[in-house]
């Protein structure tokens with residue numbers, strides 16, 4: 001199960017801590033996690049905001065999150081099975097968000113530019129985007145080398161895409177380093193950044 005890997009939990013904790021420090025989630029905020037998985041980050045952020053919409057394309061991941069919500073009696077997380085890489089994605093009710101974030105999801109989305117433009121349309125003026133993902137990597141981070149993913153992101157390239165999507169004040173921090181045996185069996189360090197920006 002996803003949550004039983006201590007490496008994933010440690011990374012999610014680091015993402016949540018950096019997100020809280022950089023974006024100061026507040027009790028009046030509507031937040032959205034794109035690619036929430038089992039909610040490792042979402043469960044840390046939800047107590048700090050008004051409502052959190054947690055979307056993912058995996059029913060299995062969302063089922064785990066649903067069970068956490070049920071067993072802990074959480075009332076402000078709304079999970080949704082949605083694909084944000086789809087241009088026709090719509091929400092059940094009209095919403096704009098003060099904070100949209102993702103953790104280790106952007107590299108799974110083929111059209112980075114299209115995804116960024118889409119989330120900007122969902123963001124309220126003055127709202128923040130925070131993206132945690134891998135720095136450009138050697139192509140061996142994922143266990144299945146044939147998986148179609150971006151091999152991390154170059155900071156300059158991602159800044160250009162964020163600006164082109166209408167985001168300003170793009171800033172990066174290195175927030176964590178994953179130390180893992182890669183698909184070649186070589187123990188390698190993979191730094192993770194948190195990239196933040198604002199819709200002016």
Ligand SMILES: C[S@@+](CC[C@H](N)C(=O)[O-])C[C@H]1O[C@@H](n2cnc3c(N)ncnc32)[C@H](O)[C@@H]1O
Nearest residue numbers: 035036037056057058083084085103104105108
């Ligand atoms: C590496 S997992 C990260 C999960 C979680 N954010 C965490 O930090 O533990 C990436 C997640 O993104 C989801 N995902 C991939 N493509 C997506 C898309 N187009 N829209 C929404 N979620 C997506 C996957 O199903 C998966 O749950």
